[in-house]
Amino acid sequence: MEAYVWRKLPGESRYQMETTQEKTPAEATDAGIPCAADRLLRKLWGQWKTHVIYVLGEQQACRFGVLRRRIAGISPKVLTTRLRELEADGLVWREQENSIPPKVTYGLTKAGRAVHAVLKDIEQIDL
Amino acid sequence: MEAYVWRKLPGESRYQMETTQEKTPAEATDAGIPCAADRLLRKLWGQWKTHVIYVLGEQQACRFGVLRRRIAGISPKVLTTRLRELEADGLVWREQENSIPPKVTYGLTKAGRAVHAVLKDIEQIDL
DNA sequence: CGGGATCCGCACGGATACTG
DNA sequence: CAGTATCCGTGCGGATCCCG
Numbered sequence: 001m002e003a004y005v006w007r008k009l010p011g012e013s014r015y016q017m018e019t020t021q022e023k024t025p026a027e028a029t030d031a032g033i034p035c036a037a038d039r040l041l042r043k044l045w046g047q048w049k050t051h052v053i054y055v056l057g058e059q060q061a062c063r064f065g066v067l068r069r070r071i072a073g074i075s076p077k078v079l080t081t082r083l084r085e086l087e088a089d090g091l092v093w094r095e096q097e098n099s100i101p102p103k104v105t106y107g108l109t110k111a112g113r114a115v116h117a118v119l120k121d122i123e124q125i126d127l
Numbered sequence: 128m129e130a131y132v133w134r135k136l137p138g139e140s141r142y143q144m145e146t147t148q149e150k151t152p153a154e155a156t157d158a159g160i161p162c163a164a165d166r167l168l169r170k171l172w173g174q175w176k177t178h179v180i181y182v183l184g185e186q187q188a189c190r191f192g193v194l195r196r197r198i199a200g201i202s203p204k205v206l207t208t209r210l211r212e213l214e215a216d217g218l219v220w221r222e223q224e225n226s227i228p229p230k231v232t233y234g235l236t237k238a239g240r241a242v243h244a245v246l247k248d249i250e251q252i253d254l
Numbered sequence: 255c256g257g258g259a260t261c262c263g264c265a266c267g268g269a270t271a272c273t274g
Numbered sequence: 275c276a277g278t279a280t281c282c283g284t285g286c287g288g289a290t291c292c293c294g
Binding site: 202227 | 286287289290294
Binding site: 035036037038040041044045050051054114118119120121122123125 | 162163164165167168171172177178181241245246247248249250252
């Protein structure tokens with residue numbers, strides 16, 4: 001592998017490079033695999049997500065307003081969005097009581113608690 | 128906590144809400160702490176980063192071109208950027224040989240190997 | 255080979271206002 | 275209370291070209 005041709009031809013000002021396609025089947029296929037860890041970590045991308053998991057992990061359940069107050073600086077819109085994403089990813093459940101005033105409670109699913117545990121582990125390791 | 132006043136005044140069409148500032152000092156301070164796990168995970172945000180760590184983790188050291196070929200679809204510019212970020216975060220080292228043709232080698236630092244291990248762990252857990 | 259320089263689109267997050 | 279609706283700036287990633 002790693003063979004190539006690279007030279008400055010006489011009379012040319014620029015260098016020329018010709019790669020001789022030496023990609024092995026292995027090299028061609030073993031790329032592109034979105035690794036398992038990546039799938040999980042992507043669910044935690046974006047601001048606030050880990051923070052939400054943390055707060056929800058400490059309590060059993062939590063209402064929107066409490067969450068919002070415990071996560072200083074987050075706007076309601078963003079908090080809603082993050083919660084919806086986490087819910088779609090199966091990490092968070094949502095329970096709505098159609099009363100006046102409205103009352104919505106959030107909590108971690110089993111998967112969510114697993115992620116919370118992972119976060120705790122990572123926190124221990126740190127660097 | 129969680130006390131509030133909320134009512135529809137006679138003659139008004141909209142509801143009124145007055146929050147009585149009930150934030151406890153605890154609630155006010157325990158937010159905003161960027162948790163340790165977050166610090167580490169942020170280093171892995173953005174596309175390709177975990178992939179780069181993976182590939183570098185499997186070999187001891189790796190040249191730019193090889194890396195590029197093993198990560199299908201990444202552009203050289205983006206790969207460079209990611210590598211520079213990982214280097215700045217202390218996860219990757221870089222060794223340059225000022226020859227013609229240039230020859231640059233990358234590898235994981237101790238911290239990088241730790242992260243690689245974490246990735247492997249997460250992969251096991253998955254969901 | 256291993257990049258740097260540039261341009262460009264758009265998704266993401268923030269701010270503000272409104273509502274049943 | 276627990277959201278939606280709207281606007282808006284920027285940052286990230288991709289594409290392209292260049293270079294010793």
